[in-house]
């Protein structure tokens with residue numbers, strides 16, 4: 001273990017909060033890398049800032065060191081994530097901090113990918129730098145900011161967010177199937193932002209057939225990186241003339257997670273149209289787990305699931321949902337024949353019904369957005 005330096009001071013914790021703000025500038029751009037921000041302090045004053053802008057670009061610490069120049073010598077570097085110790089697309093940040101003559105490093109949260117490596121904090125301590133890790137509550141904020149990266153690094157699976165929009169009485173469509181639009185424009189704009197922040201957006205084949213969605217991120221400000229688009233479609237029924245298949249030859253893949261028993265002619269036709277058809281073994285539950293593993297292996301750290309009722313219920317039943325984003329629209333649809341948000345068999349007893357933790361509720365336009373976690377972020381309890 002590295003010899004800990006004195007605990008983080010109030011000024012350093014303020015700098016850490018600023019470093020988190022800086023890190024968020026990379027949102028939607030850095031995956032599969034983490035969001036990282038760094039602030040360099042001398043005598044409690046900020047002399048330089050940095051953040052990671054994307055794969056292949058300098059890490060936050062390197063950017064801040066370059067901005068600080070000679071002022072880095074003897075300074076304190078406050079960073080949201082443990083500095084890396086390995087040669088990736090860029091050289092190790094721990095070496096850069098040592099070479100710059102930094103005296104002290106304050107780390108927001110340890111890097112799960114540093115397990116089994118030299119470990120940045122150990123390298124720094126071995127070189128005589130003071131190293132302090134922020135208190136648990138601060139570390140949790142730094143980890144939560146990077147929850148897809150942390151989940152993927154610690155479990156080998158992407159973080160799954162289930163987004164649904166329902167009437168107050170929990171319906172996702174009328175009895176006749178009309179479902180557009182239940183949520184209001186402000187909610188839909190937010191959804192486009194979240195699509196751009198996600199590595200993949202997924203729906204079940206029922207939704208693909210009913211709504212013919214494009215699942216692209218549109219009409220939002222700032223840099224937009226299009227997610228991969230994924231359909232859970234056991235028998236490869238996705239129509240060749242659907243919007244999704246029509247856009248499948250573009251830069252961003254359309255992936256159909258099918259059963260290995262899907263009809264060969266359907267698989268061949270979709271493949272010829274540019275769709276990546278992934279054959280998965282087993283029944284529905286195995287295919288959910290297998291599909292998520294395949295996505296993780298492709299580098300997908302975050303999957304934003306947009307329904308419908310069948311897929312949502314299957315994911316919840318499989319325990320595969322990490323986070324919930326639920327828009328409640330101020331309308332009452334009613335009708336015994338109108339579908340509700342979760343299909344399937346549902347919980348057998350109230351005691352078995354999954355409950356949300358870390359619950360928040362905010363107004364978005366006329367809707368209320370209820371968010372929370374179904375699973376704790378790995379590494380936190």
Ligand SMILES: NC(=O)c1ccc[n+]([C@@H]2O[C@H](COP(=O)([O-])OP(=O)(O)OC[C@H]3O[C@@H](n4cnc5c(N)ncnc54)[C@H](OP(=O)(O)O)[C@@H]3O)[C@@H](O)[C@H]2O)c1
Pocket residue numbers: 163164165166171172173177179182203204205206207208210211232233234235237283284285287288306307308309310311312314343
């Ligand atoms: N308000 C909202 O938030 C919202 C969001 C989305 C959709 N919707 C509405 O919901 C309706 C569609 O819902 P839906 O339930 O019919 O369709 P769905 O959930 O989109 O798709 C269900 C289908 O997914 C397939 N699937 C593939 N792998 C599966 C697995 N492991 N487990 C379970 N299913 C799997 C199954 O078909 P195969 O076995 O053939 O693969 C199943 O029939 C539409 O009316 C749509 O407009 C509303």
